[in-house]
Amino acid sequence: MSETETLPRSAVASPPAGPPPRRGMNPKVKIALGQIAVVIVWLGSWELMSGRVIDPFFSSSPSAVGQQLMEWFRTGSIWPHLLITLQEFGVGLFVGGLAGVLVGFTLGRLPTTAAVLNPFVTVVYSMPKLALAPLFVLWFGIGFGSKIVLVGLISFFLVFYNTFTGARDVDPLFIDSLRIMGANRLTIYRRVVMPSAVVWVMTGLRIAVPQAVIGAVVGELISSNQGVGYVIANAAAFFNTTGVLAGVALVACVSVVLSQMIIMLERWATRWKQG
Template sequence: MSRRSGIIALQRLGVLVVLLAAWQLMSGRVVDDFFVSRPTDIASTWWGWLTGGELATATWSTLSAAALGFAAGAVLAVAVGYVLGSSPRLAVVVEPFITAVYSLPKVALVPLFIMWFGIGKPLQVISAAFITFFLMFYNTFFGIRDVDAALVDAIRVMGGTRRDVALRVRLPSALVWVSAGLKISVPQALIGVVVAEMLASDQGLGYLVQHNASQFNAAGTFAALATLLVIGLAVDRLVGLATRRALLWKNIDKGGAP
């Protein structure tokens, strides 16, 4: 870690400490702690969940469903996005239907998913996959369409097959768009799972949020939300690191530092 990065990390830690201290002091004095609890009470609740195993079980349920849903949605989205992006005639026919479904409020479809797939893990996975598909589809679709036609023609003139065009030109060129889709869709897949857990589940972090809120347990609600906040931030940073590494070739190609 560089000196500048260390200073920034300390500044962020300082801001967090100040905010938590202000929260602790104002709770019960300025704002009724029934509504906002106290950081110390939230930490106590969170520690109880951690030592009792509830937190690990809920976190695994949420993350595993989000990972499965994201993987399924992303693979299907890249495949469909590539096919439609490579075939303008087919895209003209099919793309409006995809856009029409995408325009529907995602939460409004959860009751329908419950009818089809029941509650629990299947519902969570489908919700994550549904959200992931559209975000990854559009980034892949426009990324493939953005590929320079001259590069495709050059590969074909040199005797390249469709496989060569896909693996050596279109997919690498669209990697920037796909990486942007990852940055957006991974956190959204997590959100999809949490929403499904809040509406129809008896497990996961979303269930912890809903259950504690329904019991008017502010400490438990904030503890679950804090866990989601930390996980969301960690996932965002990991995805950012992965996409930066995947795009090192682009910086090198431009003469930049890897």
């Protein structure tokens, strides 16, 4: 027996314990800090250049834009216009999105019909929707109807193509398994096709939301007497750069908030997948 084997276990030297491994910053926190830094640098550079490098008449400044937004909300003058834009967005997205889901699911499970209609759908999709806005005003008037049609048309194709792809992307093994067990077509749709395609549907909605907001605002820019687009057009008519940028900033903020709501809805709808 060697000497080392006769020593008690406690007497055998163990390597010195080093410092505990350092844990890095949470990736979400790091991303948030990076985004805040980008915003600070951007707005700070804009504020410094306004009046020094660039004429404020052409660029305004973040402080002036912020004051304009605060004035609108303080007096309440922006609320009626914002509510009109949100109504146009909501109704148009609902109608167009619902139609896109229904048609996308149907054609996704009917490949022959989809092949027949594919060139015609492509032709309609290739048309510049915003360029058709004046025709919508001519056909449906300058009020609520023309904006809903424009928003609905934009939303339809974005949701339709994603839903169509999702319906075709279903694993046929699952469908065959249900057929062997005697499931009818409705059960297959409810148990397999729809849960599998819901991720694609939510992706289409997430893409459609900012585009739908843009469609509503552009429709108001072309012809309207109310809405955020009308506020922007009115400010532009008087060469009010601050008012134009304040309206644009408001539209951007609304788009971000609505997009985040869709992301939350997506997480809820796909919670079965996350678990």
